[in-house]
Amino acid sequence: MINFKAITEENFDTIIRMKRPEDEHFVASNAYSLAQAWLYRNNNDVYPFAIYSDEEPVGFMMLDEDLEERCLVIWRIMFPPEHQGKGYGTEAIKKIVDLARESGKYDFLIIDYAPENKIAEHVYTKLGFKPTGEISNNEIVLRMDL
Secondary structure: EEEEEEEEOOHHHHHOOHHHHOOOOOOOOHHHHHHHHHHHHHOOOOOEEEEEOOEEEEEEEEEEEEEEOEEEEEEEOOOOHHOOOOOHHHHHHHHHHHHHHHOOOEEEEEEOOOOOOOOHHHHHHHOOOEEEEEEEEOOOEEEEEE
C-alpha cells in the first residue's frame, strides 16, 4: 500500500540516492527538488514527500498548492528504475487525487510532463488528466477537475 512520509533524517539519504538513468532528463534530481522546497519554505505551499510502499521508500513527490486558485500542482513525481513499472506512480497519484478531493481545498489538479515521456503521458491521461493546451518550461500541462 502506498503512503507518504515527510523527508526526515531517517529517509533523507535514501531519497537523495534515488536517481533516474543518466541519459534521461524528464525530472529534476531529488536533491534539486529538496533545494527548491527549502528555497520556497517561507511560502508554506511546497511539500516534498517520500513515497513508500508499506515501509519501503520507493519514490519522491513534491506538491505545490495555490489556495487562491484552489489548485494543487503535482510538481514532481519520481521513481528510480528499480521501482518503476510496479504501479506505484498510478497508486500515488490516485491517492493524491483522493486526498485533494477529501480536503475540500482544491477545485483542480495540475501535472505536466516532457513530450518524450510517453509513460508519464499514458499514466496521467489514464487517470483522467486532460491536456490544457498550455506548454510550460517545454512540458505539456494537464489538468484534472475535482
